[in-house]
Amino acid sequence: LMFYYCSGLIGLDVTGFNTENVTDMGSMFNNCSGLKSLDISSFKTEKVKNMIQMFYQCYNLTTIYAGNSWSTVSVTADYGYHMFTDCTALVGGRGTTYDKDRANYLFAHIDGGENNPGYFTDKNAPVSDDIIQFADANVKAICVNNWDTDGDGELSKDEAAAVTEMSNTIFRENKEITSFDELQYFTGLTSLQYSTFQRCSNLASVVLPANLTSVGNDAFGGCSSLSSIIVPDNVVNVGANTWNGCSNVTYVHIGKGLASVNVNPFGELTSLETFEVDEANMAFCAIEGILMSKDGKTLVQYPAGKRNESFVIAETIETVSGNAFRGCKYLKSLEITKDSQVRLDEALGYWYIYS
Numbered sequence: 257l258m259f260y261y262c263s264g265l266i267g268l269d270v271t272g273f274n275t276e277n278v279t280d281m282g283s284m285f286n287n288c289s290g291l292k293s294l295d296i297s298s299f300k301t302e303k304v305k306n307m308i309q310m311f312y313q314c315y316n317l318t319t320i321y322a323g324n325s326w327s328t329v330s331v332t333a334d335y336g337y338h339m340f341t342d343c344t345a346l347v348g349g350r351g352t353t354y355d356k357d358r359a360n361y362l363f364a365h366i367d368g369g370e371n372n373p374g375y376f377t378d379k380n381a382p383v384s385d386d387i388i389q390f391a392d393a394n395v396k397a398i399c400v401n402n403w404d405t406d407g408d409g410e411l412s413k414d415e416a417a418a419v420t421e422m423s424n425t426i427f428r429e430n431k432e433i434t435s436f437d438e439l440q441y442f443t444g445l446t447s448l449q450y451s452t453f454q455r456c457s458n459l460a461s462v463v464l465p466a467n468l469t470s471v472g473n474d475a476f477g478g479c480s481s482l483s484s485i486i487v488p489d490n491v492v493n494v495g496a497n498t499w500n501g502c503s504n505v506t507y508v509h510i511g512k513g514l515a516s517v518n519v520n521p522f523g524e525l526t527s528l529e530t531f532e533v534d535e536a537n538m539a540f541c542a543i544e545g546i547l548m549s550k551d552g553k554t555l556v557q558y559p560a561g562k563r564n565e566s567f568v569i570a571e572t573i574e575t576v577s578g579n580a581f582r583g584c585k586y587l588k589s590l591e592i593t594k595d596s597q598v599r600l601d602e603a604l605g606y607w608y609i610y611s
Contacts, residue, residue, distance in 0.1 A: 317343055322366055324380065340375055351410075354375075369409075424454075427453050434459060446469050469491060489534070520579050560583040567587060
């Protein structure tokens with residue numbers, strides 16, 4: 257009962273435990289519902305007789321790493337039942353997924369695939385350069401479930417590259433995933449659909465594939481944990497409201513290929529302090545962190561988190577895009593030079609003035 261009902265635990269290091277003479281591990285991790293992965297690869301369990309409910313109701317546990325010293329040789333049916341009951345997220349190293357009828361000690365071993373299913377992952381298995389090492393176990397589970405074509409419980413770079421379309425129902429509104437830098441290996445994707453990652457509010461990091469040419473409307477809308485946006489060089493168009501509501505983004509870099517933006521792609525980036533644009537970009541530039549057309553005649557977007565209280569619209573600026581000043585929380589005054597012909601009625605839409 258060592259960690260019985262420690263539901264608040266989100267991380268646990270037991271690799272230093274000496275279990276060589278332990279005989280009872282019953283309910284050891286029972287209801288540790290906050291754990292997502294667990295490394296018991298150092299456990300020596302030849303003498304353990306009781307493993308009843310050892311991982312019972314570990315709802316969020318996706319990966320259990322085991323080593324060569326793990327054994328159930330001393331466990332009997334009477335002391336091995338309900339070992340994995342309700343571990344619904346658990347996936348073995350070769351893709352074995354949870355089955356309520358396979359919840360006892362007989363499946364407490366390193367996964368051997370269809371011929372010898374188990375719920376453990378081999379800690380000492382050689383790692384192929386082609387296998388993607390996911391930082392987020394939840395993302396890995398989703399990717400393996402959708403695109404693991406050879407059934408080995410892993411996603412290779414070749415399997416990722418073969419994906420040409422990502423349904424907008426796979427990740428949308430998933431509040432569990434925190435990072436997806438491995439999206440960069442999905443090089444077969446040329447576009448992201450509407451709302452692909454919409455309202456993934458804990459997604460803090462994602463790297464877009466280099467071959468991406470367009471990002472669908474609202475693809476990252478409401479991803480409030482993102483802190484920066486890098487638009488790859490190959491992207492030529494971003495849709496309306498693409499990053500709308502990404503309220504913690506402070507920095508946006510635009511690659512050399514972006515040629516057009518739709519309505520309000522950077523809307524409600526209330527912490528955004530600066531834009532940076534590749535010098536080779538033929539459509540846009542950044543002047544003092546403000547997104548402008550290349551010729552400097554159109555003000556495309558003023559960073560809503562820029563800490564200036566006033567701004568002068570120079571007479572060289574002929575056009576201000578709609579909602580260019582939307583959500584500017586520090587800006588208190590705008591000055592239009594004498595000869596300027598700029599109209600601000602649309603540009604000021606939803607300009608929140610904090611005095």
